[in-house]
Amino acid sequence: MSMMTYGEAIREAMSIRMREDPNVILFGEDVGAFGGCFGVSAGMFDEFGPERVRDTPISEGAIIGSAVGSAATGLRPIAELMFNDFLTVGMDQLVNQAAKMRYMFGGKIDLPMVVRLPAGGRTGGAAQHSQSLEAWLTHTPGLKVVYPSNAQDALGLLLSAIDDDNPVMFFEQKTLYATKSEVTSKEPIPLGKGRIVREGKDVTIVTYAKQVLDAEEAAKKLAADGIDAEIIDIRTLYPLDKDMIAQSIAKTHKAIVVTEETRRGGYGGEISAIIGEEMFDNLDAPVARIGALNTPVPFAPNLEDVYLPNATDIVLAAKKMF
């Protein structure tokens, strides 16, 4: 058992697999001696060398394409995009190539590749360096999408992502990198399995990534008001652990879905629709859906506070249900 930051856990998962398998490599902008924009790969260059921890030019199309081509020919590449916002520049290689190759080729190709995607706000990054674009990728059949909230999950889920024979999009919330939590296992955590963060009987909060922390804060406040919230960290957006959500709602009969993304067209809407369609009989209230505002991400901290969802939003939504 040890305490580890989210960033260290990601580095540990990559290092474990790179020590075991020479075909696992890491590349991206400044991931080498520089250690990555957020320091996630610090030290890996020294351990694994410039061939396997590779700096790329600022060429997102070529970065993702290199992951596709190397995965198709025997490697298990990990590509880092410095910010998930830069997906736009390399999107064709992800959406039209990586995601569709297996299907287009009649199932005759494996693409064991991971794209690491630092995402999210509260870094003063403004509109082009703070987005949460996971819904673009959950909308694309052929991709798996993972978004951990803590060090243990980051480690275990990244191991599974590297082991997976499909393209796995691994989101990392930038403000979580420095957060420390307990790591008790260095074994893979299967994709598609959620985690109950807090048991409760009155309302189910379905969330992932940074909002798990917000939900915990909200649950404490709600408890003081006699509302016992259950928190589910779905951990993997696709495949989604619908059973865990259904079991919880069968108990609480109320659901709040919280995501950091712009609310319109977000993955939170998809989860809410699934709850509405498949768990309606167990619901006592409409599903509450909390997300960021439908605007670009603003720069000034006070404006970003207005833009992003927080624990208060969850508390208010929960109280409306009682």
Added chain:
Amino acid sequence: MAASKEQMKDIYLRMRRIRDFESAAARLFAEGKIYGFAHLYLGEEAIAPAVCECLRDDDYITSTHRGHGHIIAKGGDINLMMAELFGRYTGYCKGKGGSMHIADRDKGILGANGIVGAGQPISCGAGLSIKIRKTDQVCVCFFGDGSTNQSTFHESLNLASIWKLPIVFVCENNHYGISMSQDRHQAIKDIADRGASYNIPGVAVDGNDPMAVYEAAQEAVARARAGKGPTLIECKTYRQHGHFEGDPATYKPKEEQAAWMAKDPMPRYSKFLVENGVMTQAEIDDVDKKVAGELDAAIKFADAQPYAPDESVVTDVYSDIVEEVRVR
């Protein structure tokens, strides 16, 4: 190094196979037997067979929307190709890909591709993989003149150059990006000049002369195999048909079309083979007859194949997840 007589014959066989396959595809499309999009390689047959003559089975290629020629040249099975064009379950991609997405991993064919310029970054990945796995394979990346205006072209040539990847970039300059002629879509005449921007050799050759293509490819493949990095080869050629079947190509000047038809690689290469004593006319006729038979058989094979079962629509999205199917 010049091609041996055996290689010259083999190049002819593959050229003929492509010409007949594409002619059949044009006919079948007109008859409504095949559907979707068919972007044909007619007029460009001298290129892929000459390039692939320099490759081994374990070498890779990336291809384009105009991919039938590349796939046949790299050893693709015309029965499975035709069955895929017919949309059948036993075709290359189980009827899920069609003309623009044929791939054959065993032959190193990393897929035709419906997105212009998308094969270039993928070839970088294959090149990187070769380097990491420390084999002496090479990857040939085929693409057209139109794609040289995409960011992927520049990103990929740059990356391949700085990483010294074992890639041969083969530009089939057929002088049209869909309806836009080369002199309208870019301000340069020789795409090979762009090699200079990335400090890699750029060579322009007559793309309707398989021997010229072979010599350039041979040198570039040897260079790549020796770990000396990528080469850009521009093969100047002409798309005899429209961008796709059904495109009347009225944007092409008649005189231009006529001038290029006079340089059609098929009769030109047969004449070369006879004049240089490589094959007799009778031997050429025999090859033509053999290939015509193969094509007839491929069409019969394809037409007899089953359609994909409905439930197969939800498989092959992931290795381990079968999506839900709609209940009607």
